[in-house]
Amino acid sequence: MHIDSAVKDHFSDKIIQWHGQFGRKHLPWQHNRTPYRVWVSEIMLQQTQVATVIGYYQRFMDKFPNVQALAAGDSDDVLHLWTGLGYYASARNLHKAAKTVVDKFGGEFPTTLEAMEALPGIGRSTAGAILSLALDIPLPILDGNVKRVMARCFMVEGWYGQAKVMQQLWDIVEQLTPTKDIQPYNQAMMDIGATICTRSKPDCDACPVSEHCQAHNNDRITEFPHKKPKKVKPVRTEYWPLVVHQGQIMLNQRPPSGIWGGLYSFNAFDDERAVKEYNDVKSWDVKTWQELPEMKHIFTHFQLNIRPILIVIQDHQYLMSIADSNQSIWYKLDDELSFGVPTPVLKLIKQIKQLKLDK
């Protein structure tokens, strides 16, 4: 995609002008902007909101005011200052990179994208942020905010996990990046994403570049950015006969491997008709046949809908023979459990106990 140079100029003019009026200029890391200070803020802000970061940032800077102090610092102190912030590998990378900057670069941060990206924990966007915000080097950034703004302005199809989408977004921000005033420009891009072009209910009336926004102009704002399709968990429905006789309930041990391996559970059938056929084969004298409310049980990889059917029987001619075959047991509801059962089975057993059946 090629962006017309007049459009580009107008776009960046609008963005920079907006920054003068509405941009955030008094966050702690926006004063005394050095690569070190911007770097620490960028790492802390990865996947963490501004309001959360501020306190951590100030404590960190009090303890480690420059890269030499951090490099010389104790790793326990670094991690302690990170406690509660999460992503502790980021703190370890930060410490490691500080040592590299001091040992290999004499305490001066590199000024090229490539060298910056070679430091642990610094990817392309963070490298661009440090170099542009601290040193006014005209490089684009592409964090979550900028991605959202770009996806809407240019109606980028697809979701961020796709390589072609990221390529397209980088291509767009490269073309739009102005050669001067990069600091306010990049700062404003993030601010607009964070405060105007929000995930839900974007305030397009307040946006300085809404006239360039294809999604807005086509009234399709809510469609962008496209969400990654959630993997739909397969749904399986099973009918479970809960066969009760004289205060006992029939359970079967499951195969040793697979779901609920070795645990005791109820028989499972694909439909209610199969349960009836099963019952016919057994020739039980059925006293009660009652469908209980469906239960949903979520596994990692699928959802199981359980349709329990309470079957109270009074014939006991067959009971012992059933129990003798197929790993079946008759569990006395008054006894303590002495074997493993899956959670939905435990819930059903508790339900049945409360019914106080045919004692």
Add this chain to the structure above:
DNA sequence: CACGCGTGGCG
């Protein structure tokens, strides 16, 4: 390309 990484805020 998918996943793990941590926590707090929000609708």
Add this chain to the structure above:
DNA sequence: TCGCCAAGCGT
């Protein structure tokens, strides 16, 4: 109440 998500990166 709880699933979703927020200034990404490394594997």
